[in-house]
Amino acid sequence: MAKTYGVGIMGAGNISAAYLRLAPLFRNLEVRAVADIIPEAAKKRAEEYKVAAQTPDELLKNSEVDVIVNLTIPSTHFAVTRDILSAGKHAYSEKPFVLSVEEGIQIKALADEHKLKVGSAPDTFLGGAHQQARSIIDSGKIGRIASGTMHIMSRGMEHWHPNPDFFFQPGGGPILDMGPYYITDLISLIGPIKRVTAFTGKAREEREVTTEGSPFKGTMIKVNTPTTIHAILEFYNGAIVTLGASWDVASHGHHNIELYGTEGSVYVPDPNFFNGDVTITDIAGTKEKVTPWNHPFGVANQDLDKPNPRANYRNAGLADMMDSIESGRPARCGLDVALHAIDVMTSILKSGGTGQVITLSTTCERPAALGPDEARALLR
Numbered sequence: 001m002a003k004t005y006g007v008g009i010m011g012a013g014n015i016s017a018a019y020l021r022l023a024p025l026f027r028n029l030e031v032r033a034v035a036d037i038i039p040e041a042a043k044k045r046a047e048e049y050k051v052a053a054q055t056p057d058e059l060l061k062n063s064e065v066d067v068i069v070n071l072t073i074p075s076t077h078f079a080v081t082r083d084i085l086s087a088g089k090h091a092y093s094e095k096p097f098v099l100s101v102e103e104g105i106q107i108k109a110l111a112d113e114h115k116l117k118v119g120s121a122p123d124t125f126l127g128g129a130h131q132q133a134r135s136i137i138d139s140g141k142i143g144r145i146a147s148g149t150m151h152i153m154s155r156g157m158e159h160w161h162p163n164p165d166f167f168f169q170p171g172g173g174p175i176l177d178m179g180p181y182y183i184t185d186l187i188s189l190i191g192p193i194k195r196v197t198a199f200t201g202k203a204r205e206e207r208e209v210t211t212e213g214s215p216f217k218g219t220m221i222k223v224n225t226p227t228t229i230h231a232i233l234e235f236y237n238g239a240i241v242t243l244g245a246s247w248d249v250a251s252h253g254h255h256n257i258e259l260y261g262t263e264g265s266v267y268v269p270d271p272n273f274f275n276g277d278v279t280i281t282d283i284a285g286t287k288e289k290v291t292p293w294n295h296p297f298g299v300a301n302q303d304l305d306k307p308n309p310r311a312n313y314r315n316a317g318l319a320d321m322m323d324s325i326e327s328g329r330p331a332r333c334g335l336d337v338a339l340h341a342i343d344v345m346t347s348i349l350k351s352g353g354t355g356q357v358i359t360l361s362t363t364c365e366r367p368a369a370l371g372p373d374e375a376r377a378l379l380r
Helices: 016-025 037-049 056-061 074-084 101-114 128-139 174-175 178-190 317-325 336-352 372-378
Strands: 004-009 029-035 053-056 067-070 090-093 119-121 143-153 193-201 206-208 220-224 228-235 240-246 257-261 263-266 279-281 287-289
Touching: 004 016, 004 056, 016 037, 016 090, 029 037, 029 056, 029 317, 037 053, 053 056, 056 074, 067 074, 067 317, 074 090, 074 101, 090 317, 101 119, 101 336, 119 317, 119 336, 128 178, 128 263, 128 317, 128 372, 143 178, 174 178, 174 228, 174 240, 174 336, 178 193, 178 240, 178 257, 178 336, 193 336, 228 336
Parallel strands: 004 029, 004 067, 029 053, 067 090, 090 119, 143 240
Antiparallel strands: 143 257, 193 228, 206 220, 228 240, 257 263, 263 279, 279 287
């Protein structure tokens, strides 16, 4: 029988609800405590999900917790993950798990020293739709991927998030906030990236919070990170993909990800979600909407009363990482993949600031595919 790992949640903000709600889906996870620097926030989440409320220090010392999920704000991810490892516990972080390659290398060294695992979101690329697109690519049906496009575009976060300030500071912006979903999906679909170049800018120096019910409604946020980025990514397999990422766009008509092979194309759905429509074309351009396969991480389980119900299996990457401890295989959402994604994103921002073409300092193995049977084995 597989071991059950005690999970602690560090940070009781918005995203913690999804982790607490969905962790019981996975056979090897049991959330035992939640902590926050604001005791009332931890108490509220703990009561809602019937787990213990603790201070951060108490969580780090909790002998019933084997792994801590770091859901603090991006600027503190490095320090908190370092504290988790120093406390002798495995660490799994929300994205981005660090804000520089140098920080990632330090985390890797500390994890190796203590013989602990480190993983990071996003795990949406393990979703049924994205793994089906991966299976199509791996089958050779559309030939070798030679090029592609991806677009992350919206008005920004100040229209819906109750406290959006951090999105517009270093560590935020569309590249480091939304980019991990797209870059990690591409690493899974195509492989590691060799070089990048980019132009970056921002449409506004300040942005007004208009979120209804927010205590910050009507206040102005200083924009201290690029909010429009156009980049080109060169992959080791020779593919060249263009990226448009912006929070300065009212409306657009671009598909999330399109990959163009030598024998056809594949349209990949939004990597912020586990499910979605996959469309392929043949060499003549004839489109075919692919029938979804029987993958458990593609089954809609939220927004079932809405036109586009979503599949949400957050914690899949964590469950896979803990399973990898017993199997001895690399974790699909492991440190090397996350660090390479950080290298890609920070190099894009650096290129935008300097005008350089940047050769990345890291690489990684393509994460192993997660077929339906392997995914099913992670569930209760």
